[in-house]
Amino acid sequence: MGLQTTAIHAGESKEGGAIATPIHRSSTYELGEPETFDDIRYIRLNNTPSQRAVEEKLGAIEGGSALVLPSGTAAIWVAFATYIRPGSVVLAPKRVYGGTRKILDDMQARHQFEVRYVDLADPTSWDATNASAFYCESLSNPWLEVGALDKLVEFSKAHGLVSIVDNTLLTPVHFRPLAFGFDVVLHSASKHLNGHSDLVAGVLGATATKIREARILANRYGVCPDPQMCFLLARGIKTLPLRVRAQTESARALAKLLSEHPRVESVSHPEFGAPTTRARTADFFDGPGTMVTFAPKGEGSAKRVIAALKLPVEAPSLGGLESLVTRPITTSHAGIPAALREEMGVREEWIRVSVGVEDCEDILTDFAQALEHA
Numbered sequence: 001m002g003l004q005t006t007a008i009h010a011g012e013s014k015e016g017g018a019i020a021t022p023i024h025r026s027s028t029y030e031l032g033e034p035e036t037f038d039d040i041r042y043i044r045l046n047n048t049p050s051q052r053a054v055e056e057k058l059g060a061i062e063g064g065s066a067l068v069l070p071s072g073t074a075a076i077w078v079a080f081a082t083y084i085r086p087g088s089v090v091l092a093p094k095r096v097y098g099g100t101r102k103i104l105d106d107m108q109a110r111h112q113f114e115v116r117y118v119d120l121a122d123p124t125s126w127d128a129t130n131a132s133a134f135y136c137e138s139l140s141n142p143w144l145e146v147g148a149l150d151k152l153v154e155f156s157k158a159h160g161l162v163s164i165v166d167n168t169l170l171t172p173v174h175f176r177p178l179a180f181g182f183d184v185v186l187h188s189a190s191k192h193l194n195g196h197s198d199l200v201a202g203v204l205g206a207t208a209t210k211i212r213e214a215r216i217l218a219n220r221y222g223v224c225p226d227p228q229m230c231f232l233l234a235r236g237i238k239t240l241p242l243r244v245r246a247q248t249e250s251a252r253a254l255a256k257l258l259s260e261h262p263r264v265e266s267v268s269h270p271e272f273g274a275p276t277t278r279a280r281t282a283d284f285f286d287g288p289g290t291m292v293t294f295a296p297k298g299e300g301s302a303k304r305v306i307a308a309l310k311l312p313v314e315a316p317s318l319g320g321l322e323s324l325v326t327r328p329i330t331t332s333h334a335g336i337p338a339a340l341r342e343e344m345g346v347r348e349e350w351i352r353v354s355v356g357v358e359d360c361e362d363i364l365t366d367f368a369q370a371l372e373h374a
């Protein structure tokens, strides 16, 4: 089955003839004669019907099993706590989403593991000494760069590391990490997977054995999603391919407009950025995604352009129906000390655009007029 068919039909119970799978709000279920601990159904044990339904859908989409968690941040934390051996080293990119950087630094400060920050583009610099895991983003937020993911998978297999990838920006529409060779994929499902900017959720995808390990840990520490959120997420996923394909086309058109615009200093987009990113995008992915990061020319110009935009709101998320803009220094990388931000290469004048499903012409017209104020 194709991705769009799977997104619609997988995990739908059709109980009582219902086309839309109902929400099961009950927090607990009649015990009966449980054979194992897993048969005890309770929301905190991550096993009640609304969660199972959305996990079946996500498992089918990812090509493995899935665990839904209360946020993307929770998915990252649960992945680290489950798959990085205590006291070992995790390799992670220098250029990574700010929230992830904070979790890594925090867990390191609590002596749970050591982080070795690496350049994802330079496999010759990677050192696996005492390492147990390798973490990365398939498309980095907000640089929109693509690392040597094929080499990362090879390196991880050769050194017995668990390879973990955050695929939030690309989504399964453009990249299937488990088929590519990664051990674990994760998402902030608050973004494209749900796609309607009305919930916060996360997901892990991996083999059934690996997901079971993560589920046991999540159960133990009380990390569990609400049934209402599971229902909404399953509903959102049904249109994932339709939305993402439309957004991708508009993002490509916007990147082209920006790259040819005299008032634009730089543009990052997987098909318009550095040659290595362009080549890897063509080799690894089925498309470049829905995001564009750019810098207008001149000091203070980012703020002026954002103020002049009529359609996109400035807000700290991505992947919804509506176009959104942010300045990474005030959102995804706020709270990271300025010197470290500088070292990570997060620029002052950057505007990150999450391209929505509005009519493409309207989006382009709006950016063209706003750039007149740069």
Ligand code: PLP
Binding pocket: 071, 072, 073, 074, 097, 099, 137, 141, 166, 168, 169, 187, 188, 189, 190, 191, 200, 201, 202, 317, 332
């Ligand atoms: N991963 C990436 C790439 C993100 O951009 C974000 C949030 O912006 C997260 C993870 C965290 O997700 P959440 O906000 O659902 O906790």
